[in-house]
Structure formats: C-alpha cells, structure tokens
Amino acid sequence: AQSVTQPDIHITVSEGASLELRCNYSYGATPYLFWYVQSPGQGLQLLLKYFSGDTLVQGIKGFEAEFKRSQSSFNLRKPSVHWSDAAEYFCAVGAFSGGYNKLIFGAGTRLAVHP
C-alpha cells in the first residue's frame, strides 16, 4: 500500500541555519511528489512538486527538494531559514488508486524557528 513517512514530528532551528525535512514514501511506480506548507490557521500552500525530469526541484520561498529513487526519499531543504518559515510541512505522494488520482499525506513536521 502507498504511504508517506515524515520521521520528524517537531524540528527547531535557529534563524539563518540550514534546514532539511525528511520524507520517505512507499509506492510501486514512479511517484508524483509534493511538499505543502501550512502556516498557523491557514490552508495548505504548495511549495514544490516533482513528477519527472531533474531530480532536484526548486520551489517557492527558497526551498528545494531532491528525489532519490534508490532511497525512496524526497527531502526538503533550505540553506538559510527565516523566522517566517515557522509552519507545518507536509509531504505527499500522488497515486492512482481506486479509479482516481489521490494524494497520500504524511503526518507532517512542525518547524519552529528560534531568533
């Protein structure tokens, strides 16, 4: 069965430090992969997505993610975190199942940023 694992429930970093959020997926075919961000009290905003081509994907707000098929991973990175990046981050895999394309979400990683 398809699944997404985000091993870190909470992460705290200092402003200006680098960031890596982990995501591992289980899917039998080439996946479509997404990272969404949810600021407090807000809906989900797409940061970036991968569905083919270059395995290093650039997104909004200075984020990037790298698809590694051999490790079934799609980790999110940012070289220098800003206080406004404090939010919850969700990794998702797109899967065709039951006759439709669906998104399977990980449980999320909550990021706190210290000044």
Added chain:
Amino acid sequence: NAGVTQTPKFRILKIGQSMTLQCTQDMNHNYMYWYRQDPGMGLKLIYYSVGAGITDKGEVPNGYNVSRSTTEDFPLRLELAAPSQTSVYFCASSSIADEANEQFFGPGTRLTVL
C-alpha cells in the same frame, strides 16, 4: 480569481446537530475533495468528486455526505454530529488536465462538536 473558498471558518456544534460546510472553486476544476485534519495525523480524505453529479467515498466517509450539483460547489454535510468529528476540514480541487494532480486547498473550517 479567489481559488478555493470555504465557509464558515469556525463552528461549534452540539452533539446530534447537523450542518453543511460550503466549498466553492472558481478555477473550473473537475476534481474536488474533502479532507479532515487531526493533530499528528496528516490529512485524511473523506469524499471526492470527479465532476458534477459524481461523488465517491474516500478513507473516512462515515458520518458525512456530499453532493456535486455544479462544477463550482462541493458541500459537505454532517448529520448527527459527534465529538469524533471535531477536526479541521479542508476542501481542495484539481484539474483533470494536470497529470500530477496538484491540488489547491481552501483555508479550512475548524469544527468543534461538544
């Protein structure tokens, strides 16, 4: 272009009451979805629709109903509200033309059942 809009933003219900959560999208998307988000659980799909007049169950449909009479609207109905339905509800939509099925989310409705 407002994207996906949801009303209300917040609601408190008593056990056994019913209500409808509204969702509208103005992107002419074929697909629409309802999710619930519980702490530490990510998002779980309640119902989805692939077009007007067509709906189907997701992972957690019990206690909910939907309808899709137009492309734009996809209301979610709670009958006989229970404390277990306390959650944040998100509506989303996507285009049939998008192979990757990127979904666009509304701002959510926070529901408390007491």
